[in-house]
Amino acid sequence: MASHFLSGKHIVVAGAGLAGLSFATALRKQWPAAVPPPRLTIFERDKDEDAAGRQGYTISIAGFDNNGGLVALKDLGLLDEALQHALLGVEGRGSFNIWDADWRRVMSVRLRAANGLPTPGIRIARKYLRQILLKAVTDDVRWGVACESAARLENGRVSVQVVGEGIGPDQSTVECDLLIVADGASSKIRACLRPDDGLEYAGAVQMGGIALFPDGIPPPVNENWGMQISGGQGVCCFYSPVDEHGVVWALSFLEPKPRPRLANSGSAEATRPVIEEARARGRMLGPLFHTIVDATTNPADVFCFPARDKKPFYHSADAGPIIFIGDSNHAVSPFAGFGANLALKDGWDLAQKLVAATSLKNAVQGFDALSVPRASKVLETSRWRIKYAHSTGLRFFFFRFLLVVLGFALWLTGRS
Template sequence: MADEETKGHSSHFLENKTIVIAGAGLAGSAFVVGLQKLWNPKLNPPTIIIFERDAPEIADQRETYTLSLTGFDNSGGLVALKNLGLLDHALKHAISGLDGAGAFKIWDSSWNEQVAFRRKPAAGIPSTSVRIARKDIRQVLHDAFDLGNQCSIHWDSKCISTTQLPDGRLRVRVVQGENAHEIEQESATEPSSGDTLCHGGAVLRGGVARFEEALPKLPGEDWGFVVSRTGVSAFFAPVDKHRIFWAVGRNEDQVCNLDRSSPTQLQAVIEQSLDLGSHIAEPFRSIVRRTDPETALLLNSRDKLPFAHDSISKVPAVFLGDSNHALSAFAGIGGNLALVDGWDLADQICKHSSLEDAVKVYDSLSVPRAMRDVKRSRRLVKGAHDTGLHYYLLLCMLFVGKFVRWALNKMGR
């Protein structure tokens, strides 16, 4: 009788409903963990079905690179992991950034340090920034899933379309392997908003180099950019104690493509990178020369400004992470936004009595945050590939910013 009385006085708009998550990446996975963590145990939980387009082994191969997760404000991935109760688990996989070892830096082409970015971390966060492999972060999230009758994940299953039904639900068409089948359920996340990515002009070529011995002294445990007045930038980040990810970028007029099934094209990425970065001092050439061609990549700088869910009352689909605000690979902050998106949406859904109210508050947090970071990313891409006077103006701004941060730290702010 007590349970019946409780049910009569308390309810939630997602009780006994079904939520479809299109993609088991960071944003959708963080949302699932957050919703399960924050859900009122007195209420019947929703059923959560996650569809991931890749098989587990393919997903691991695609995500060997590391992410920079920050912890100096509420937009950082480390803060989101703390809210999810997973910070300690995630930090066990940190490659660098803990105990004062490693920081984000900018060097010139002779590896002279121009700026080192160190800020005061938020309360309860041990570091301003750490690097962790994306596959390890995702695995930490997946290990936290409460899988069972109310939550399941289906690998090698791609959501390819949705159709709204007369009763307001969404029919989600899923292709699994060779077979296609349809399900009729409510959806919390959607695979694509139907808009397009904007090309930022820069092209990124890179790969993963392996050293049998220790990594080179530079960059060592640090990560960041080499910039020069040539218009060519380079990025370096440790993957583990024997591997380092590198990338060379420059502005190019046309969008470039890479056929990963062609050994010739994969090797050409390495050779062209050596040519583009020929002005960068050692250990640049030694790093690039040790690259496994199978890890070679070619990415175009593309992004997408965020949007609010103005039609949520008509179409119950929420776009998280890249489906809402894709960032260029040059930005290095997409993982942070994905984790914070997932947490914020789960938090607002559990606090509000309707999807419309929850998403309205969520948008008020997510859209300005992503708008700021997309614009910041565009400035970074432009600045990293500036030449002549613009390059020297960039250096001046970096030094001014460094002085301001130093002054604020001295004042305890």
């Protein structure tokens, strides 16, 4: 019987988010049937019901090039199910738009789909995508268990410190042969092993919430998602439906220092100043903006947070059998609109490299060669958007000119 350097080994995945679940599913899908498989355990700090309940917002999953998450879902065999849960982007419904302060459309983007995909992109509720991945996972998921830190042992294995309800009083550490770190942007394991490699403030603050319309979302945001620019006054606002009656909005602006994060407070006293400030800063965005703000009545749906991101890194040869994927390696801000795509692709690509390689070193080198340039490009684009979407004066007019030229080019090629 054939063998593999991971046969019979124990792999721990820290985090049951999109990256961790994508990796677990991809590894089982690609593992050769004739080769003894490794044992895989997934630890997730949240309880199953808690994790799903906090993820009602929608995310963009792209399919216009090979780096998109739709390509990863197709490879995982989960594309059809994801399309069934898509809110926008299927059957020609919806596109990304940029509107001016008077809600005139500046640009509409409909790129061509890649690799025979049925659509170049969708909007889907994160909770549905996560449920699809969870259903596909066949390995043990230990809910309510957090991975606090990790250390390389002298025998070459990894010791992972774990805490939570799913751990017995005498079990504070778990040993494994390979640790996949997928515990998010605020990774505790990264903070332990790479204490100087934390999140950086990207220079912008977002505040917003979910507006509810019992009789239906008003157009044009009922069947489109996108961004409204303020005409050179330094603010912009993102909109996207979350279901048939709710639309998430996020007003953003540049600010020299980050603000404290506010989310899921449930307190009207804490969220009222956020709503009032957003209304004042977005005063030029027209009646529809104010209608959406006025329809944001649940304090638990109001948020305010600084945009943060983190540059990707290559794994060093002496780091041991510990691999960082998704946000734990390369966090991006909401302005990227691509974080979920990076997570899905990281999971698939790492599994592919591990299965095909003859050593862990070669697998990690091959994975880094794909992951780091991909994430670096997304981060660079995100910072560019932050700079120009909130621009004023001559820089704004240059930005608006670029949008007009790009919009015309898309129209000429039949993509707008």
